[in-house]
Amino acid sequence: MGVVNELDNDLRSILPGEWFTFAEGRDWNALREVQQSVGSQAIVRALGRCGWIAPHWDVEHGGRGLPESDAALAIAHLDSLAVPRIPRGTGFVLAAPAIRQFASEETKRRFLPKIVTGEEMWAQLFSEPGAGSDLASLACRAVRDGGEWVASGQKVWTTLGHEADIGMLLARTDPDVPKNNGITYFAVDLRAPGVELRPLIQMTGEHEFNQVFLSDVRIPDSWRISPVNEGWAASNASLAAERITLSGQGAGGPQKRSILGGKTTDEVLALAHDRGLTPVQRQRLVEAWINAKTLGLTVGRMRGPAGSITKVMKAKSNQELQCLALEILGADVIGWDGGVKSEYARYVREFLRTRANSIEGGTSEIQRNIIGEQVLGLPREPNPWAGQPWTQVPRN
Numbered sequence: 103m104g105v106v107n108e109l110d111n112d113l114r115s116i117l118p119g120e121w122f123t124f125a126e127g128r129d130w131n132a133l134r135e136v137q138q139s140v141g142s143q144a145i146v147r148a149l150g151r152c153g154w155i156a157p158h159w160d161v162e163h164g165g166r167g168l169p170e171s172d173a174a175l176a177i178a179h180l181d182s183l184a185v186p187r188i189p190r191g192t193g194f195v196l197a198a199p200a201i202r203q204f205a206s207e208e209t210k211r212r213f214l215p216k217i218v219t220g221e222e223m224w225a226q227l228f229s230e231p232g233a234g235s236d237l238a239s240l241a242c243r244a245v246r247d248g249g250e251w252v253a254s255g256q257k258v259w260t261t262l263g264h265e266a267d268i269g270m271l272l273a274r275t276d277p278d279v280p281k282n283n284g285i286t287y288f289a290v291d292l293r294a295p296g297v298e299l300r301p302l303i304q305m306t307g308e309h310e311f312n313q314v315f316l317s318d319v320r321i322p323d324s325w326r327i328s329p330v331n332e333g334w335a336a337s338n339a340s341l342a343a344e345r346i347t348l349s350g351q352g353a354g355g356p357q358k359r360s361i362l363g364g365k366t367t368d369e370v371l372a373l374a375h376d377r378g379l380t381p382v383q384r385q386r387l388v389e390a391w392i393n394a395k396t397l398g399l400t401v402g403r404m405r406g407p408a409g410s411i412t413k414v415m416k417a418k419s420n421q422e423l424q425c426l427a428l429e430i431l432g433a434d435v436i437g438w439d440g441g442v443k444s445e446y447a448r449y450v451r452e453f454l455r456t457r458a459n460s461i462e463g464g465t466s467e468i469q470r471n472i473i474g475e476q477v478l479g480l481p482r483e484p485n486p487w488a489g490q491p492w493t494q495v496p497r498n
């Protein structure tokens with residue numbers, strides 16, 4: 103039996119019959135309602151249990167062991183039926199690339215199967231108050247104690263940390279070597295004694311981020327993702343994947359949204375039909391539409407540092423689109439009271455949320471540095487502290 107037939111068999115036991123009718127008729131509104139009644143995460147979990155979330159991964163890791171070409175057919179089929187296929191949180195998109203490339207077989211078998219089903223939700227504990235763009239200067243420490251590690255320090259901007267079970271933790275395990283060489287990448291249980299989360303409220307009024315304080319948190323060595331002191335390379339596997347995700351890669355499902363937030367070009371186009379446009383707005387909308395199409399076609403081909411190109415483009419075009427939508431709405435969006443009850447208020451919310459697109463996952467300035475240095479081969483930024491032990495380098 104072909105891969106698509108096998109997938110269809112499983113889908114028929116997971117999804118209600120009307121899903122297929124609505125998907126074939128491209129009736130996204132009806133599909134959204136069915137999705138809400140079944141629950142996206144329930145669908146993802148059932149698909150994950152059958153190995154369809156990552157069909158090319160080994161069976162022991164939660165996949166089906168399919169060749170890449172068959173896996174691509176399966177994913178394309180899920181997308182053609184608008185089936186949600188990305189587990190909530192950052193486990194699948196960010197932690198898994200590092201685990202698959204760097205962790206021991208035991209660690210892979212411990213974490214990957216629960217990542218594909220979404221049974222364990224992950225959050226990213228990389229940034230610190232003094233280490234954002236210059237992530238390698240991070241100060242959170244982990245010290246070995248027999249078969250365990252003891253971690254202490256502060257992390258910040260931890261998206262959805264309050265809903266997550268496990269954190270991707272970068273910690274300094276050797277302070278006496280240059281900054282990039284003394285970091286180790288761990289998984290940490292966010293419910294372990296010594297982990298304290300404090301909410302950060304963003305300008306949309308929502309609670310998306312947290313500060314995370316770690317005080318003598320014990321981590322078993324089997325939860326170490328990278329070899330000791332080789333966490334920088336492993337963190338780059340996560341960061342490269344993050345840039346590509348933030349370039350607008352879709353999450354499947356009838357929402358057709360990227361995780362960056364923001365109204366889609368189709369929604370703004372519908373708004374324009376309804377409200378009318380000035381000639382200049384018309385040009386900007388056409389430009390936004392072309393950008394969205396070009397990005398959609400390009401992002402699937404991006405690998406490694408080149409992902410910074412689409413990350414910068416997506417942040418810029420998404421922000422411009424939300425600005426245009428507010429201009430079309432004019433006076434209707436001036437009196438925002440912080441709520442999202444009306445459709446207009448949701449446009450304001452999306453405008454505010456997408457201001458973060460040029461910061462999250464590394465700022466646009468940092469992406470341009472990566473493009474310059476790693477894609478175009480231009481000279482590196484001057485660094486007077488290169489080669490110095492971390493302890494000798496001044497920090498913010």
Ligand SMILES: Cc1cc2nc3c(=O)[nH]c(=O)nc-3n(C[C@H](O)[C@H](O)[C@H](O)COP(=O)(O)OP(=O)(O)OC[C@H]3O[C@@H](n4cnc5c(N)ncnc54)[C@H](O)[C@@H]3O)c2cc1C
Pocket residue numbers: 225226227228229230231233234235236258259260261262458461462463464465466467468471483
């Ligand atoms: C919505 C959102 C979600 C996030 N989620 C997470 C998360 O889940 N986990 C996590 O660990 N972090 C998360 N972050 C943090 C994010 O990765 C950092 O905010 C980002 O890397 C920038 O770091 P910073 O805020 O410390 O700014 P800084 O590094 O202090 O930068 C300040 C300014 O200086 C500029 N700058 C700094 N260095 C250079 C340079 N060398 N060349 C040119 N310009 C420079 C920057 O571009 C920026 O404009 C999130 C951030 C946002 C906004």
